[in-house]
Amino acid sequence: MSKKKTLGDFQTPVQLARNVVTRLFADGLQWERILEPTCGQGNFIRACVEEAGVREIIGLEIQQSYVKKSKRIHSDAVKVSIHQQDIFDINLAESLEWNSSSPLLVIGNPPWITNAELGRINGNNLPKKSNFHRLSGLEAMTGKSNFDIAEAVWLKLIHEFVNDTVTIALLCKTSVARRVAQFVLQKELPVNSMSLYRIEARRWFNVAVDAGLFKLELNQGEVSYDVAEYDNPVDANHIRTFGFYGRNMVADLDSYRQVADLEGNSRLIWRQGVKHDAAKIMELTYLNGILRNGYGDHVDIETDYLYPLLKSSDVQSVSIGYVPRKYVIATQERVGQQTVHLRENAPKLWRYLSLHADRMDSRKSSIYKNAPRFSMFGIGKYSFQPYKACPVLCRVFSTEMERRC
Ligand SMILES: C[S@@+](CC[C@H](N)C(=O)[O-])C[C@H]1O[C@@H](n2cnc3c(N)ncnc32)[C@H](O)[C@@H]1O
Structure with a gap:
């Protein structure tokens, strides 16, 4: 298999590299020192040499041909040093010689290849085993059979720079970004900001994978493990914030917080719902003192056979004082019960159902065949238990129908 593949060697197009650098510096941060740990052709x-304020840049690269190309970069304002180096052989925080100790930006695009892919092609670009296992927490994190080399690079950088004021911004798969975010939370590392700017990997690298520029700041303020996600590095429109609710990763924190109360064990006892297969007739909406069916018709029937109904979308809003917006007609108290008595006991209801008899009689399910007229299914004693058939509503019901519960 080719050396190019073994080294996850897909050089970042010049335009994308510019977009990334412009975004990072536009966010208002200034770095005098820059490290590109797998710099390729540079x-x-x-x-970076075009950005004001940058004083020194160190680039590392394993392939000699690329080292030669990167060494051609010259700038009067910036000291650029390129070294041929396997990054897994050195400690990046301790081994490099800088002129100053000002804030550092680590930027780049480490190899996009997994160790399983490497294994298949007999590649030899893995972190040295001994070195690899010395990285605190890395075993726990990458002890799994398959991980990205980029993930190993991320964890190595975080581990080695954990005591420094550093911003790390690397192009990588979004799956890698999520795992790195999880890692820093699990280890409670001093991370104060994380952002993910999505990129079109197909356009830039001709690969079908979710990817982005993942930026992480160490030791630059109050600790936070939220990850702000943007549509792309150029416009940087905020899409959502992902992160952790407790220890669980959540894709959209703002949306999740709105419904977080629903998580866990339900306070309500849920029973099988009743089945009628005629929602437009049997389910009524109650608004401004008027009941209407699904056709919008005003429905005037005895309330004795009417019960509050919760749709799944209502569950979130239920609380003390909740007034149900929907009601369901219950024509029976048990499956198979005769319904003809309704003609006497609830003449208005009988008239209403008879008006819609065509629709009621043509219900397709075989359970209605040879059953009493206007039958329901799934109905039984439990349907009428307080706090069970109509949980909570029985307690908070505040309309004239309250007495039914
Ligand atoms: C995805 S390319 C990106 C190159 C460059 N950073 C860019 O963005 O254009 C990954 C680079 O990492 C280099 N590389 C792979 N393994 C390395 C290692 N162990 N140490 C240093 N460089 C490595 C490859 O040769 C390749 O140039």
Whole structure:
């Protein structure tokens, strides 16, 4: 298999490297020192030398041909040093010589290849085993059979720079970004900001994978493990914030917080719902003192056979004082019970159902065949238990129908 594949060697197009660098510096941060740990032919370095304030850049790269290309980058204002180096052989925080100790930006695009893919192609670009296992928490994190080399690079950088004021911003798969976010939370590391700017991986690298620029700041303020997600590095429109609710990763924190109360064990006892297969007739909406069916018709029937109905979309709003917006007609108290008595006991209801008899009689399910007229299914004693058939509503019901519960 090709060396190019083994090294996850897909050079970042110049335009994308520029977009990334412009975004990072536009966010108002200034870095005098920049490290590109897998610099390839140096497109990120080329973009960085153009930024005001940058004083020194170190680029590392394993392939000699790329080292030669990157060494061609010259700038009067910036000191650029390129070294041929396997990054898994050194400690990146301790081994590099800098002129100053000002805030550092680590930027780049580490290999997009998994160790399983590497294994299949007999590649030899894995972190050295001994070195690899010294990284605190890495075993726990990557002890799984398959992980991205980029993930190993991320964890190595975080581990080695954990005591420094550093911003790390690397292009990677979004799955890698999520795992890194989970790792820093699990280890309670001093991360104060994380952002993910999505990129079109197919357009830039011709690969079908979710990817983005993942940026993480260490030791630069109050600890936070929320990840702000943006549509792309250029416009940077905020899409959502993902992160943790407790220890669980949540894709959209704002949406999740709105319904978080629903998580866990229900306070209500849920029973099988009744089945009638004629929602437009049997389910009524109650608004401003008027009941209407699904055709919008005003319905005037005895309330003795009417019960509050919760649709799944209502569950979230139920609380003390909740006034149901929907009601369901119950024509029976048990499956198979005769209904003809309704003609006497609830003449208005009988008239209403008879008006819609065509629709009621043509219900398709075989359970209605040879059953009493206007039958229901799934109805039984339990349907009428307080706090069970109509949980909570029995307690908070505040209309004239309250007495039914
Ligand atoms: C996805 S390419 C990106 C190159 C460059 N950062 C860019 O964005 O254009 C990954 C680069 O990592 C280099 N690389 C792979 N394994 C490495 C290692 N162990 N140490 C240093 N560089 C490595 C490859 O040779 C390749 O140039």
